[in-house]
Amino acid sequence: MNKFDVAIIGGGPAGSAAGSLLARAGKSVVIVEREIFPRFHIGESLIPFGNDVLREMGVWNELENSGFMKKLGAEFTLSNSCGFQRFWFRNNLGPNHARTFQVERAKFDSILLNHALHSGCEIRQPALVESIEWSDHQALVTIRSPEGSEAFAASYVIDASGRDAWIGKKLNLPKSDLGLSKKMAVFAHFENAYRNEGEAEGHITIIRMEEGWFWMIPLDEKKTSVGIVLNQEKLKSCGPDLESRFWNRVNASSEASFRLKNAKLIGDFHAATDYSYRYHQSAGDRWIMAGDAAGFIDPIFSSGVMVALRSGRLAAQTILAQPSHEKLSRKVQARYTAKIHQMTGVFLKMIELFYDNDAFAVFMNPRSLFKLRETINCLVAGQTEMSFGFKCRFQLFQILSWLQRRITIAPRLFFEEPVKSTSSAKP
Amino acid sequence: MANVSIDELKQLLMENCMLNIPLEEIKEDLPLFGPDGLGLDSIDALQITVALEKKYKATIPNPDIARQVLQNLGSLREWLLRQTA
Numbered sequence: 001m002n003k004f005d006v007a008i009i010g011g012g013p014a015g016s017a018a019g020s021l022l023a024r025a026g027k028s029v030v031i032v033e034r035e036i037f038p039r040f041h042i043g044e045s046l047i048p049f050g051n052d053v054l055r056e057m058g059v060w061n062e063l064e065n066s067g068f069m070k071k072l073g074a075e076f077t078l079s080n081s082c083g084f085q086r087f088w089f090r091n092n093l094g095p096n097h098a099r100t101f102q103v104e105r106a107k108f109d110s111i112l113l114n115h116a117l118h119s120g121c122e123i124r125q126p127a128l129v130e131s132i133e134w135s136d137h138q139a140l141v142t143i144r145s146p147e148g149s150e151a152f153a154a155s156y157v158i159d160a161s162g163r164d165a166w167i168g169k170k171l172n173l174p175k176s177d178l179g180l181s182k183k184m185a186v187f188a189h190f191e192n193a194y195r196n197e198g199e200a201e202g203h204i205t206i207i208r209m210e211e212g213w214f215w216m217i218p219l220d221e222k223k224t225s226v227g228i229v230l231n232q233e234k235l236k237s238c239g240p241d242l243e244s245r246f247w248n249r250v251n252a253s254s255e256a257s258f259r260l261k262n263a264k265l266i267g268d269f270h271a272a273t274d275y276s277y278r279y280h281q282s283a284g285d286r287w288i289m290a291g292d293a294a295g296f297i298d299p300i301f302s303s304g305v306m307v308a309l310r311s312g313r314l315a316a317q318t319i320l321a322q323p324s325h326e327k328l329s330r331k332v333q334a335r336y337t338a339k340i341h342q343m344t345g346v347f348l349k350m351i352e353l354f355y356d357n358d359a360f361a362v363f364m365n366p367r368s369l370f371k372l373r374e375t376i377n378c379l380v381a382g383q384t385e386m387s388f389g390f391k392c393r394f395q396l397f398q399i400l401s402w403l404q405r406r407i408t409i410a411p412r413l414f415f416e417e418p419v420k421s422t423s424s425a426k427p
Numbered sequence: 428m429a430n431v432s433i434d435e436l437k438q439l440l441m442e443n444c445m446l447n448i449p450l451e452e453i454k455e456d457l458p459l460f461g462p463d464g465l466g467l468d469s470i471d472a473l474q475i476t477v478a479l480e481k482k483y484k485a486t487i488p489n490p491d492i493a494r495q496v497l498q499n500l501g502s503l504r505e506w507l508l509r510q511t512a
Contacts, residue, residue: 077505080492081505081509082495083495083496083502084501084506086456086501254509258509414491
């Protein structure tokens, strides 16, 4: 029977990152991917703190030459076009984090998995993991592919199966919904959507409605990904099907209408229900969860791929630090879990603030006082490992947001659509 | 309106407000009001509002919207672009 050092469930960014790094360090790795690539996937905007991992994997240069849209920052605007904040990563971050990419995941994930293959990983695709038997010294993995069944042993298993959360579900592990309400996203790709000028053409645009938000992600020269996220019930009440719900909300926002005025739909509308969750434990004796398999959080800050890459790297580092095939000790498991929770915890706090209209008012009026603007920029870029000063300023932002609910420090935000003036501005 | 440049908005500021810093130092994300920004006051706000009506035929409907629109030159420019689009 084949024996690998590490078996990885899932060939998305988390699996490819962990696989590439482990194989490059001399481990034998097999990645089991269910789907044939390229395939559609949501989560198209990267943030700069994932760059380090892509560089370490050795795939950065290839990404540079693959025609992905360069993302130099993010902008937030209100649904009525009144209120606008544009952030440039380079204003507060070093050259390694000054920009990143917007990616069509079909292409991006293929490049990463292919890179894992060239780094020395074996790939089984398309193949499903059927069962895993855990013993004291290894895991016995059985997979099924169109060619039939295969069984192999592995010292460790990394679960990078995304929201399928293979191990979490199979072992029936406890998880939390993180106190976030159930949301639904409806999205599609468009041609000819409005583009910012100059270097801001690759910015992600977040349009904040009173409840919920739009994303606009320029993927390449022509294609723009547009999606709306709203409470499930609320969105369902906007129309009988995905398309009517989407346009109902677009028409209610002058900013979204403006940006989609000449846009042409490519392909179909998709939907995703977003149940945020996080497993209490992200590692066990012989397994580690990475990416969405460990937890999925609201996508507003484009954290998904970055968390996948960073947790993939952390999983690889954890295994590489193990003395010859030993079980992960309780201490190692706890440390890994704590790091994953810390990473997602920062985003969770920001997500709470984003959905709170008072806190968001502070966000949309970042005074230069106490470097609040810089702090927000670093958070938007995905800096989750905080220096002491940075931590203080993040705390200050939260305190200001709390104060805002009681006394108005930043002017409250107005989402009302201005009444359309009947007299045109043109003579 | 095809385009509104930050420079032409700076010009508008200069013509209508008492500025105490050189034009080059006004970045598009510098807050126009308040002690940590350009330090404009309510008279300046009124002047700008009138100037916008005159030059671009763009009316800011109420003070709450004005606060959001006139936050900085970037927000003003984006809003103006959409008024005649």
